Each structure stands twice: as structure tokens, then as C-alpha cells.
Amino acid sequence: MDRSKQLGEESIGKLLFKFSLPAIIGMLVNGLYNMVDRIFIGRGVGSLALSGLAAGFPLSIINMAFGMLVGIGSSAMISIKLGEKDKDSAEKILGNALVLNIILSLVFTIFSLMFLDKLLIIFGASAETIGYARDYMKYIIGGAVLQNIGFGMNNIIRSEGSPRIAMATMLIGAIINTILDPIFIFIFDMGVRGAAVATIISQGISSIWVLLHFISGRSTLKFHKENFKLRLETIKHILAIGMSPFAMQIAASVVTTIYNNSLLTYGGNLAVGAMGIINSVIMLFFMPIFGINQGVQPIIGYNYGAKNYARVKQALKLAIMAAVAISIVGFIVIQAFPRQLIGLFNKNDAELIAIGSRGIRIDMIFLPVIGFQVVSSNYFQAIGKAKISMLLSLSRQVLILIPILLIIPPIFKLDGVWASAPIADILAATLTGIFLYRDIKVLNKDIKREEKNKKEQIIGEEVQDEGLGNNIKIKKQFE
Secondary structure, three states: OOOOOHHHHOOHHHHHHHHHHHHHHHHHHHHHHHHHHHHHHHHHOOHHHHHHHHHHHHHHHHHHHHHHHHHHHHHHHHHHHHHOOOHHHHHHHHHHHHHHHHHHHHHHHHHHHHOHHHHHHHOOOOOOOHHHHHHHHHHHHHOHHHHHHHHHHHHHHHHOOOHHHHHHHHHHHHHHHHHHHHHHHHHOOOHHHHHHHHHHHHHHHHHHHHHHHHHOOOOOOOOOHHHHOOOHHHHHHHHHHHHHHHHHHHHHHHHHHHHHHHHHHHOOHHHHHHHHHHHHHHHHHHHHHHHHHHHHHHHHHHHHHOOOHHHHHHHHHHHHHHHHHHHHHHHHHHHHOHHHHHHOOOOOOHHHHHHHHHHHHHHOOOHHHHHHHHHHHHHHHHOOOHHHHHHHHHHHHHHHHHHHHHHOHHHHHHHHHHHHHHHHHHHHHHHHHHHHHHHHHHHHHHHHHHHHHHHHHHHHHHHHHHHHHHHHHHHHHHO
């Protein structure tokens, strides 16, 4: 079966498993190598180095935002175009996506390197940690183009119906990074710089792998020279759909900055480092949810474009159930083993473990609702409703979380910082549920209309067949 055609014909459960499992494995490995990165740094360099990396994290988030802007925006459009059987338009989007990715990444790199120290101070670096942050981030920023080509174009590989190749991209980068980390950090004694260099080399190899996929002839979509010319209409559509995850990442950067500065005020450098650890642990549980999102996106997009609304609803339902199940497992592990999770990064710093274990238990108290909220907001993105998707994506991190972060910590100090996220989680999930309920009502009407049209078509065909049979009988009587 054609790789894109299967999206409209194979069973939804089988499709979701086929598309999500490789994405989940890839994302898990990706989360693991980021976690391993920090474990090596925490154990090989120290707690202040972890705090330095946490201070530079908002800049990494901004870089990823540009990759998501183009990668997710173009992949959602491509899924819809393939559902409409419009391969030429899908290939135009592919070519424009590559060029736009390179341009935006270069702009980000130049600007960030020019103002690196000032940005790091804004993001929460102190006099004790800015050296670590600078040493790490100057290499990461220098490799922004490689990261965004690998990440952005990999979303398109998944959208054209090749989830295993997309998984291989992430596995290649993760495995290479995990091998190189201890070599550069310990054997070459490069400290945090070694971790950054290992990351950039692994991202460069992933980018080459992705580009070779489209050049080698294995892909459904191909690069064509004429499609590298930027088209204003195509760019506008890519940016419109990709604006939701982009804005969400920028908001995440702002939130992380507020977090870092609040943590520095109420808990010191160790609290900032503890938050960096918490983010690494949390991402390990979030990655499978993001994998489900990536797996279900082309299924929903293709079938929405093909007007197979019943399949759209079924895919959404299964994705939400899977995401909530993963969230519950993550909640149980975090609440049961907080000290062990924090201790993985630095088992000798008792104060760091105490701060981090209390923080992670409070911060993730409403983890089970996050799976629902993430998948549901992604649904609106997959069907091209960019404004609703952006509103829901931003609801937790801007409309709700930032005001809470500004109000509660001055009253409840460090515990107030930890408690801000779960309050935002439950409120954002409620808002998302309201929007989803309204959209599902419309989707149900579309399903009933399609079922009615199919019944009328079947009845018409039966009447036509019956009439043809009667004509044959009459003809035989006359003969």
C-alpha cells in the first residue's frame, strides 16, 4: 500500500501504533540523551555547571522554536496536501521549508552570539554560573542550523508516511551523542564545552541523514530546484500553522526565564540547577506524549483533508487515551521515587537532592491532565485551525502560568514557584476541554452528513442495479 494512501485506509489503531511507536522511541531516546548529557555534566563537572546549563536553557528553547515554526507548520500542510492528492503542492512546501529553516536559523545564530552574555544574565545566570552557561551555549548556538534542519525536516519525513525513518534520525543523533559525551567531557577534559561539541556533531550527522532521505530517491516527496525559490503564499501558510508551536516555545522560554529568576531569588543557584534536573526528568515522560502527537498528526491531517471525519475522531480519541495513560505512569514514578531521580544527576549533593525532590513532587502533582491537554491542542493544529491551537498552547504558559508565577512566589517563596505549574495545568486542561467539546460537536455533524451521503449513494446504486436487472428480464421476455 502507498505510504500516504495507508493514512486513509488502514485501521486507526494500527496506524497510530505504526506511526507513534517509532516517534515515541525516537523521542524517548532524545530525552534520554539530554538527560544523560546532564548526568555526565552533574557528576563530571558539578552542581553549578547544571545551574549554568539551566540558565542557558531558554536560549535552546528559542532555537527549537524556529525549528518547530517551519518543521511543524510545513509538515501539517504537507499532510493535508497529500490527503487532497496534491503531491506537487506538497513538494513546493518541502523546498520552501528547507530554505526558510536555514535562513531563520542563521538569523538566530548571529543575533544570539552578538548578545550572548547579556541574554544569559536575563535568563537567570549568576556570577558563579555564567561561565558554564557561556561555554556550553556558544557551541549550541553555532550549530543551530544543523539542529533545525534535522528536527524540522524530520517532521516532514513522518508526515509523508515514513515514521521508521524519522525514528532512525533521532536514534542516530542520540546514540552518537551518548557515545561522544563521556569522551569529550572526561577523556578530553573539556567539561561543559565537551557536552556541547558532542551534541553539535550528533546533530550534524542527523541533518545529513535527513537530507539524504530526500535526495536518494527513497522518499515520497522529492527536492526540486525550482521549489527552493521562496513563495510568499507558501511561507504565510507555513508560518500561520507553525506559529502555535513557535509561540508555545517562545512562551516556554519566557516562563523558564521567570522560573530561573524566581528560583535564584528564593532558592539560590542550587534551586536553578534543581529545576534544570526536573526539566530533564519531566521531558523523559513528556517525550512519549510528544511522540504520540507526532504520530497522530499526519493521520488526523490526511483524513481531515480527505473528509474522513469519523477516522479523524477515532484517531483523536485513541491518541488522548494513550497520552493520559503515559501521564499516569509518569505521575506514579515521580511521586514514588523523587530522591532517586534527582540523585541520578549528582548523588553527593544532599542539598540539591532535597530541593529537587520536593520541587518535582509539587511541580508534577497534576501530570495526568497534561497528556490530554497536549494532544487536544495539537488536534487543532493538525486540522489547520492555527488560531485555536495557538490560544490553547499559550493558555498554560502565558495566559495562566506567567501571572501565577508573578503572584504566588512572593507569598509562598520557593514552594510558590513549584506550585505555579500544577495550578496552570488544571486550568489550561479545563479551557482545552471546552474548545474540544465544541469542535467535536461540529465534527459529529460532519460525520452524520457523510454517513447520510454514503447511504444515499448506496441506495442510488442499488436502484440503478435493480433497474438494469428489470430491463434485462423484459428484454429476454420479448426475445
